[in-house]
Amino acid sequence: MKQGNTIVIDPVTRIEGHSKITLHLNDEGRVEDARFHVTQFRGFEKLCEGRPFYEMPSLMARICGICPVSHLIASAKACDSLLAVRIPPTADKLRRIFGLAQVTQSHALSLFHLSSPDLLLGMDADPAKSNIFGVAEKHPELALDGIRLRQFGQKIIERLGGKRIHPAWIVPGGVSEPLTQANRDAILEAIPEAMAIAERTLEWFKSTIERFREEISTFGNFPTMFMGIVKKDNGLTFYDGKLRIVDASGHVVADDLDPTSYSEYIGEKVEPWSYLKSTYYKPKGFPEGVYRVGPLARLNVADRCGTPRADQELAEFHELQRTAVLSSFHYHHARLIEILYCIERLEQLLNDSEILSKHVRAVARPNALEGVGACEAPRGTLFHHYKIDEQGLIRWVNLVIATGHNNLAMNRSVLQVAKHFVQGKRLNPGMLNRVEAVIRCYDPCLSCSTHALGQMDLQIQLVDAGGEVLDEIKRE
């Protein structure tokens, strides 16, 4: 507790992992500061030390049940770098397919299962009903669409990787098995349904956005920079390219940055109140170097998507604001456009003339003692950085995860929402839900640092300077 009164929301619900929010009140009972705490330690870097480097992709995929493929890709790319090989073109395309499927299923989970209760039932809905079961009761068609779209992505992962959650199909040097014609055809067959779901969900979302004017203006609506990997032509990509940073006015701050040199321009700061490190853009310093990553950032840094329907939607998205699109509420909108892009791009790649080639892996021994792999995970830019010894054993690992990039912005977003919606010394579920909802916009994946055991309760407490509880809300 800093001084005066403190409101604690512990734990935050409907995000992945463990966290709590503390709202610091001044003597007048107004919100003065806010902090988003991640309260469990991530020990995976240490766990890897001494392991053979080639085990890393399959080991890293087990960090998280939500975005295993992104860890797999970044890890395999770091290992490619250790081998110093150029992977076969078909392997490159197959990895991209894998990544696009992952983004689709992860975005579907975020939007349909986690955020749709806020959007469909309203921010002031009864907390007992404000969840996927409430959505299933009132809007079963949307709940079913969410399930079908998530399955679409997961089935692709399963078909390529052999299983849906922790596939070890991506390996250093490429992929372990080529794509079969039967699997290619089966995935292509599922595309029209997935596309129809993406199209109608986007239309529904755009039709409801007017109802959330207050949230749009207060949910992380402030100037920051935005960072993402783009292709050489500044098009949207999830797999490979250069890093680009734009400022709040949309002007390019840095371009053509080599993702493998991330440590030259991205700093990581440890705060005493959270295990989640905060990253910042080094040339601007801390905390002025705050930037956001993920869907909103990717669409702010990209000039185009490169697929017809997504490009139409991106043009409309860029019209939302003459500068960069600033409100974090628009993460939802960006997520839907990315789903559309992923499905279109999947179709393009699956129809590529080389996609069934059997040459999918380059084999080599380690040729470098240090390697970095970077990709765009559903929630933002992901870096895996490894150092090995002469025997190929891991000696040092650093993982920079999307949720860390967004940590500073999430803290500021919580403060902005709390200042607007939390007033006085009494609490109500609507206030509480909005504070949580702004965090859900970022869809933080704290599973990369923890594992949720059992049902998570929600508690918000108002405590005075002497430690006495003035008000309390608890959900079970």
Place this chain on the structure above:
Amino acid sequence: MPRVLIFAFGNPLRSDDRLAWRAADVLAAKYSVDEVEVVTLHQLGPELAESVSRSGCVIFVDAAAGPGRPGDVRITQLSATSASSDAPGFCHAVSPSHVLALAAQLYNVRPRAYSATLVGKNFDHGESLSAPVKAAIPELVVRIDELVQKFINNKGQEVARRKT
């Protein structure tokens, strides 16, 4: 679609939380995939309701923090109707009862369902099981196999009755 669906879930990098994965390896080798599908998962998600809707019997295998001593095996019958009344606020990972409730709500199906848990001792970062958990895996597998055999035999008898 197999008649029995087994979800074995937990974090395989959290020591005893990986016990369901270990049991799954043994179980998957016992059955034909046409009869029993064994799926390993980090955590349960709402979309599993669709898979549940196409199965006659679902068994959720998980590590438990208690009650009981490390190594204790517990089998509990689950129902969909008891789940919807305590719908969670945290939906990224849902409970077995919630998966069943969603299957009932969206697909109007209520398969026979069980929870099979084993009490763990150590949930820190790591890939090995504690001694009491390791020793209890065979019992967990036997208890799950009893559920599977009972369901398959009952179904077989039902089919035979219908034919006569």
